[in-house]
Amino acid sequence: MSTWRRAALAMLIGLCPATAAPAFDALSPSLPTNxxxxxxxxxxxxxxxxxxxxxxxxxxxxxxxxxxxxxxxxxxxxxxxxxxxxxxxxxxxxxxxxxxxxxxxxxxxxxxxxxxxxxxxxxxxxxxxxxxxxxxxxxxxxxxxxxxxxxxxxxxxxxxxxxxxxxxxxxxxxxxxxxxxxxxxxxxxxxxxxxxxxxxxxxxxxxxxxxxxxxxxxxxxxxxxxxxxxxxxxxxxxxxxxxxxxxxxxxxxxxxxxxxxxxxxxxxxxDAGQAHARYFAAVGAHLPGFFADELHLSQPGRSEHLFKQLLDAKFAPGVVNYCLGEVSRKRDGGKLSDAALAYYQAALGYPDAPPEAHRAIGLWKLKAKQLDEARQHFTAYLEQAPQAGDRDMIDYYLGLTEKAP
Amino acid sequence: MSRVVFILALLLLTGCEQYQQVKSGRNEVGSFSVTTEAPIWNSVPSGHSPGSLPTWTVDGVTLNSLSFVSGIKDGSPLVTVHDKSKYPVFHSDMLPNEIAELVQSTVARLFTATISRTGELKPLTISGQPGFELEFEFVTDDEVIRRAFVGGTVKNGELQVVVFQAPRMHYFEKDFGHARDLIVSAKLP
Structure with missing residues (x-):
C-alpha cells in the first residue's frame, strides 16, 4: 500500500471512529444456577x-x-x-x-x-x-x-x-x-x-x-x-x-x-492440536459405525463431499478412504470402477484401514475374474476379521476362485 | 343399474383392502411358490404393506412381516415407492455381499431405521439356485430393535428375495421357524 493511501486510511480511521469494529454486546443468562x-x-x-x-x-x-x-x-x-x-x-x-x-x-x-x-x-x-x-x-x-x-x-x-x-x-x-x-x-x-x-x-x-x-x-x-x-x-x-x-x-x-x-x-x-487429539480419541472408535450409517442413507453427493472434507482434515484416513470407495462404487451403480478401486487401495496404505477394504477389492477382483488377486484379498480379510459375520460367504467366494481354471 | 355397478365396484375395492388369511399348502406370491404348514399367515393389503410389497403377517405388520421381493430387474429399486431416486438399485452382476448391503440400505430408508448389527451372511440354496441368507438388526423410529432374516437368489438376472422382520423381543423368535422353513423351501419358475 502506498504512503498516501496509508495516510488517507489513517485519516479516515481517525475521522470516522464509527467504522471500527463495534464492541460485542455480551449476553447474560436468565437461568439461575442450581x-x-x-x-x-x-x-x-x-x-x-x-x-x-x-x-x-x-x-x-x-x-x-x-x-x-x-x-x-x-x-x-x-x-x-x-x-x-x-x-x-x-x-x-x-x-x-x-x-x-x-x-x-x-x-x-x-x-x-x-x-x-x-x-x-x-x-x-x-x-x-x-x-x-x-x-x-x-x-x-x-x-x-x-x-x-x-x-x-x-x-x-x-x-x-x-x-x-x-x-x-x-x-x-x-x-x-x-x-x-x-x-x-x-x-x-x-x-x-x-x-x-x-x-x-x-x-x-x-x-x-x-x-x-x-x-x-x-x-x-x-x-x-x-x-x-x-x-x-x-x-x-x-x-x-x-x-x-x-x-x-x-x-x-x-x-x-x-x-x-x-x-x-x-x-x-x-491448543488446537491437543483439542483435535482429544476429539479423535473420544469419537474415533465409533467412526466406522457412524460412517456405515451415513453410507446406508444412499446419498452419494452429500456423503462424498463429507468424506472428502474428512480426508482433507486427515481424519481416520484408512476408514475414510474406504468409505469414499464405497460411495464411488454406489454412485457408479455398483459397477467396477477404477475410482472406487483407487480409494480402497489408498485405504490399505494407512494403519487404520478396515479389513473391509480387502473384502471390497476381493469382490471387485472376483467380478473381474482376476481370481488370484481376489483370493489374496479375501484371505487377508479373513485373517484380519476372523469373526466376520460373512465368513461362510467369503469361504464360498474362495471356493469359486479355486474351481476356475 | 349404474347404482348397482357403483355398489359392486365399491364392494370390490373394499374387498381389495382387507386382510385375508393365507390357506395352508402351496401359495403363489409374486414369482415365488411357497408352502405354509400352519394357517398362521394373513396377506396384507398393499396400501398397508411396507414398500407396497406383497406381504404376509401373523400379528400385524408392526409386529411381524414377511415380504416378497420378486422379479427385480437390473437398475430397479426393491420397493415400489413414490420417490424411487432415494432408494439404491439392484444390478444383475451383484454378489451376495452387495445384495445384502442393498437390502439393508433399503430397509434403513423404508423404515427410517439405523442398522444396529450387520449380522451374518451365508450361502443358501433356493429353488436349486445358489443364493444367500442374511440376518441383521435395525432400530426403527419407535425405538424398537427389530431383527430381519432374508433369503434370496438371482435367477435369470432378476433378484428374488424374501424378508422376514419382527421386533427382536419375543416376536422374531416366535415365528422365525415358520418363516425360515417357508423361505428355504420356496420355489421359483
Missing part, C-alpha cells in the same frame, strides 16, 4: 415433560452408552458454562443426521451424524455452545409461554371470523382466505420468534466458546460446511421451508457469526 422450577406452572410442566423425554433417551436402543464419550462432551459443556456444570447431562444417540438439542432441564442429546461433521473440538464447542445458549436463556419457557398466548389469539381470531360469517357480515370465501392468511401469519410469527431465539443462541454460543478459549471463527465454519454439503448433495431446498424454517437464512447467519468472531477474536487459549 435452579429447579416449582411444580404446576408452565416451566414446571416443561421440566416434567423433559424428565420423561430424558428417561426415554437414556433407555433408547439408539443411545451409545460410552461413558468416556459422554464425559468428553460434558467436559466441553462445563468449559463453556462452568457455573451450570452440575445441571448438565449428555446423551449420544446413534442417528445419522446433524442434530443436537438441549432440554429445559439440562439434558442434552447429540446425534452421531453431528459428530462426523465436526472437524475438531472448537467446531463441536460452537454447536454445544449454541445449544447451551438456548438453555441459559430459557428459550423453551419463552416459546411455551408465547405459544400459549398465540394459540389463544389464533382460536379467538378464527372464532371471531366464524361468528361474522354466521351473521352474514363476510362472504364465506373471503372469510376463509382471511382466516387462512391469519393462521399462516400467526404460524409464521411463531417460527419467526423461534428464529430470534436461534439468532440469540448463535450469538451466545460464539460468546461462550470465545470465553472458554476456543477459536470463535469455527462457529461460522460449521455452518459453511453444512451449506457446502447441502450444495454438493444436489438436493433442492424446499421453497416452502424458508417460511417455516426455525433457523436464520444461511448467508446472513454466516455473515453474523463471522462478525461476532471478529469482535471477539484473539482470545484463543485452547
Amino acid at each position: 435452579y429447579s422450577p416449582p411444580d404446576g406452572d408452565t416451566e414446571g410442566g416443561l421440566w416434567m415433560a423433559s424428565r420423561q423425554a430424558e428417561e426415554e433417551i437414556a433407555h433408547s436402543p439408539r443411545r451409545i452408552a460410552d461413558a468416556a464419550l459422554e464425559t468428553y462432551l460434558r467436559d466441553i459443556l462445563c468449559r463453556l458454562a462452568p457455573e451450570y456444570c452440575s445441571q448438565i447431562r449428555v446423551y449420544v444417540v446413534r442417528t445419522p443426521y446433524f442434530n443436537a438439542s438441549m432440554m429445559p432441564n439440562g439434558a442434552m442429546q447429540v446425534w452421531s451424524g453431528l459428530l462426523i461433521r465436526m472437524r475438531d473440538e472448537a467446531q463441536l464447542a460452537a454447536v454445544l455452545g449454541h445449544e447451551i445458549g438456548h438453555f441459559l436463556r430459557r428459550h423453551s419457557l419463552e416459546r411455551a409461554r408465547d405459544l400459549e398466548t398465540k394459540t389463544s389469539l389464533l382460536t379467538l381470531f378464527t372464532l371471531g371470523l366464524g361468528g361474522a360469517v354466521a351473521a352474514g357480515g363476510v362472504a364465506p370465501a373471503v372469510a376463509q382466505g382471511a382466516s387462512g392468511g391469519a393462521q399462516l401469519a400467526a404460524l409464521g410469527s411463531l417460527f419467526a420468534f423461534s428464529r430470534d431465539h436461534e439468532a440469540q443462541a448463535d450469538k451466545y454460543g460464539v460468546q461462550l466458546m470465545a470465553k472458554a478459549g476456543y477459536d470463535p471463527a469455527q462457529a461460522a465454519a460449521v455452518w459453511r460446511n453444512l451449506v457446502d454439503e447441502q450444495n454438493a448433495s444436489g438436493e433442492k431446498q424446499d421453497g416452502s421451508s424458508y417460511f417455516f424454517a426455525t433457523h436464520p437464512d444461511p448467508a446472513s447467519r454466516l455473515e453474523t457469526l463471522g462478525g461476532y468472531a471478529r469482535e471477539l477474536g484473539g482470545q484463543q487459549t485452547i
Whole structure:
C-alpha cells in the first residue's frame, strides 16, 4: 500500500471512529444456577415433560452408552458454562443426521451424524455452545409461554371470523382466505420468534466458546460446511421451508457469526492440536459405525463431499478412504470402477484401514475374474476379521476362485 | 343399474383392502411358490404393506412381516415407492455381499431405521439356485430393535428375495421357524 493511501486510511480511521469494529454486546443468562422450577406452572410442566423425554433417551436402543464419550462432551459443556456444570447431562444417540438439542432441564442429546461433521473440538464447542445458549436463556419457557398466548389469539381470531360469517357480515370465501392468511401469519410469527431465539443462541454460543478459549471463527465454519454439503448433495431446498424454517437464512447467519468472531477474536487459549487429539480419541472408535450409517442413507453427493472434507482434515484416513470407495462404487451403480478401486487401495496404505477394504477389492477382483488377486484379498480379510459375520460367504467366494481354471 | 355397478365396484375395492388369511399348502406370491404348514399367515393389503410389497403377517405388520421381493430387474429399486431416486438399485452382476448391503440400505430408508448389527451372511440354496441368507438388526423410529432374516437368489438376472422382520423381543423368535422353513423351501419358475 502506498504512503498516501496509508495516510488517507489513517485519516479516515481517525475521522470516522464509527467504522471500527463495534464492541460485542455480551449476553447474560436468565437461568439461575442450581435452579429447579416449582411444580404446576408452565416451566414446571416443561421440566416434567423433559424428565420423561430424558428417561426415554437414556433407555433408547439408539443411545451409545460410552461413558468416556459422554464425559468428553460434558467436559466441553462445563468449559463453556462452568457455573451450570452440575445441571448438565449428555446423551449420544446413534442417528445419522446433524442434530443436537438441549432440554429445559439440562439434558442434552447429540446425534452421531453431528459428530462426523465436526472437524475438531472448537467446531463441536460452537454447536454445544449454541445449544447451551438456548438453555441459559430459557428459550423453551419463552416459546411455551408465547405459544400459549398465540394459540389463544389464533382460536379467538378464527372464532371471531366464524361468528361474522354466521351473521352474514363476510362472504364465506373471503372469510376463509382471511382466516387462512391469519393462521399462516400467526404460524409464521411463531417460527419467526423461534428464529430470534436461534439468532440469540448463535450469538451466545460464539460468546461462550470465545470465553472458554476456543477459536470463535469455527462457529461460522460449521455452518459453511453444512451449506457446502447441502450444495454438493444436489438436493433442492424446499421453497416452502424458508417460511417455516426455525433457523436464520444461511448467508446472513454466516455473515453474523463471522462478525461476532471478529469482535471477539484473539482470545484463543485452547491448543488446537491437543483439542483435535482429544476429539479423535473420544469419537474415533465409533467412526466406522457412524460412517456405515451415513453410507446406508444412499446419498452419494452429500456423503462424498463429507468424506472428502474428512480426508482433507486427515481424519481416520484408512476408514475414510474406504468409505469414499464405497460411495464411488454406489454412485457408479455398483459397477467396477477404477475410482472406487483407487480409494480402497489408498485405504490399505494407512494403519487404520478396515479389513473391509480387502473384502471390497476381493469382490471387485472376483467380478473381474482376476481370481488370484481376489483370493489374496479375501484371505487377508479373513485373517484380519476372523469373526466376520460373512465368513461362510467369503469361504464360498474362495471356493469359486479355486474351481476356475 | 349404474347404482348397482357403483355398489359392486365399491364392494370390490373394499374387498381389495382387507386382510385375508393365507390357506395352508402351496401359495403363489409374486414369482415365488411357497408352502405354509400352519394357517398362521394373513396377506396384507398393499396400501398397508411396507414398500407396497406383497406381504404376509401373523400379528400385524408392526409386529411381524414377511415380504416378497420378486422379479427385480437390473437398475430397479426393491420397493415400489413414490420417490424411487432415494432408494439404491439392484444390478444383475451383484454378489451376495452387495445384495445384502442393498437390502439393508433399503430397509434403513423404508423404515427410517439405523442398522444396529450387520449380522451374518451365508450361502443358501433356493429353488436349486445358489443364493444367500442374511440376518441383521435395525432400530426403527419407535425405538424398537427389530431383527430381519432374508433369503434370496438371482435367477435369470432378476433378484428374488424374501424378508422376514419382527421386533427382536419375543416376536422374531416366535415365528422365525415358520418363516425360515417357508423361505428355504420356496420355489421359483
